[in-house]
Amino acid sequence: MKGEIVEKVVAYVTKEIVEDGDAVSVTIVEDGPDEVTAEVRAAKPDMGRVIGRRGRVAKAIRTIAQAAADEEGLQARVEFID
Amino acid sequence: MNEWVDVRGPSVEMAVSAGLEALDLASADDAEVEVLQEPTRGFLGMGGQDAVVRIRRKPAAPTNRNRSRRGGRGSGSSTAGHSSGRRSSTNKPDTAQPSRGRGGAPASQKQQSRPAQPKASQSRAEKPSRGGNAVTKRDDDDREEISPEDQAAEINRFLTGLLGAFGLDGEVTTRVEDDVIYADVTGEQTEALVGAKGTILQAVLELCRTIVQRKTMSGARIRLDIAGYTERRREALRIYTRRLAEKVLAEGGEVMLEPMNAADRKVVHDTVVDIDGVRSFSEGEEPHRSVIVAKEDD
Numbered sequence: 001m002k003g004e005i006v007e008k009v010v011a012y013v014t015k016e017i018v019e020d021g022d023a024v025s026v027t028i029v030e031d032g033p034d035e036v037t038a039e040v041r042a043a044k045p046d047m048g049r050v051i052g053r054r055g056r057v058a059k060a061i062r063t064i065a066q067a068a069a070d071e072e073g074l075q076a077r078v079e080f081i082d
Numbered sequence: 083m084n085e086w087v088d089v090r091g092p093s094v095e096m097a098v099s100a101g102l103e104a105l106d107l108a109s110a111d112d113a114e115v116e117v118l119q120e121p122t123r124g125f126l127g128m129g130g131q132d133a134v135v136r137i138r139r140k141p142a143a144p145t146n147r148n149r150s151r152r153g154g155r156g157s158g159s160s161t162a163g164h165s166s167g168r169r170s171s172t173n174k175p176d177t178a179q180p181s182r183g184r185g186g187a188p189a190s191q192k193q194q195s196r197p198a199q200p201k202a203s204q205s206r207a208e209k210p211s212r213g214g215n216a217v218t219k220r221d222d223d224d225r226e227e228i229s230p231e232d233q234a235a236e237i238n239r240f241l242t243g244l245l246g247a248f249g250l251d252g253e254v255t256t257r258v259e260d261d262v263i264y265a266d267v268t269g270e271q272t273e274a275l276v277g278a279k280g281t282i283l284q285a286v287l288e289l290c291r292t293i294v295q296r297k298t299m300s301g302a303r304i305r306l307d308i309a310g311y312t313e314r315r316r317e318a319l320r321i322y323t324r325r326l327a328e329k330v331l332a333e334g335g336e337v338m339l340e341p342m343n344a345a346d347r348k349v350v351h352d353t354v355v356d357i358d359g360v361r362s363f364s365e366g367e368e369p370h371r372s373v374i375v376a377k378e379d380d
Contacts, residue, residue, distance in 0.1 A: 063284075071249070
């Protein structure tokens with residue numbers, strides 16, 4: 001499946017950060033032949049953690065997601081969905 | 083209540099103001115601040131770093147507005163000469179060891195949870211968490227103090243899991259030295275986690291910090307190396323410094339390097355020390371502090 005590593009990595013990292021790991025879901029949407037978007041959902045109270053102060057954590061997750069995408073020759077975006 | 087919080091930001095000022103906000107403090111006068119790391123643009127554009135400050139509510143501050151004497155120690159230049167100075171390890175949040183506080187105040191009160199009373203706390207009075215008022219930041223009431231060793235184990239677990247999620251072969255080792263956590267990720271494939279100019283490495287480090295700070299107020303400093311990148315970078319800096327020193331030896335005068343963080347400056351100093359005829363010193367205010375390599379006058 002396209003974006004499998006991205007999904008795995010983003011889900012792993014997000015679950016590590018939140019309190020309620022069970023509420024985390026990551027959905028991969030194919031945007032194009034080499035592009036995927038990882039849609040991240042988490043429990044409401046956890047969203048702040050996932051984003052982090054001034055978006056620091058979100059930025060780190062995006063960087064890691066792209067690193068994962070590189071493994072598959074993809075471009076990855078990450079959307080944090082409230 | 084008097085736990086230290088480590089806060090990062092693009093500048094010391096911004097990190098401090100974020101820290102004040104996190105601690106619900108009105109002004110820096112209410113806080114003790116220790117700068118752990120100055121922000122830098124990094125050496126040759128590589129691996130620039132944010133400012134990191136360690137901040138806490140000033141201990142045992144009386145409730146009145148004119149903040150009497152500074153709670154005993156560590157809050158400013160007036161105490162600079164004192165033995166338990168600002169950077170001593172007794173400031174570490176997780177060590178309950180007594181500081182030899184002068185004056186009458188028992189050192190233990192700085193560590194103990196005491197009923198919250200100072201000003202900034204009333205707005206959060208509905209949270210009688212045992213952490214006291216300094217810990218009233220919305221999401222961290224239940225965080226405890228965790229030893230650096232346990233933090234290192236946590237980082238080890240996270241990094242190992244991360245390799246697994248990526249499907250990369252590699253090994254994670256962690257150790258604690260002087261309250262600094264060194265995490266080393268090795269293995270050929272782990273190069274994938276370095277990134278151009280170490281950007282991925284920085285992101286991984288950021289996540290390590292986040293995960294530790296999620297569990298404890300007292301996140302220790304973390305040094306992360308992946309696939310030998312940090313060490314290679316350091317070696318590149320040594321080579322660069324040596325070349326520069328030779329040039330200074332040959333041509334005289336002095337050369338100022340670009341601003342660097344303290345760790346990188348130390349690499350330069352340590353390199354120059356081994357070369358006869360040149361010396362090095364730092365100049366300028368953080369975060370623009372730079373090393374100057376100069377010919378030894380004789």
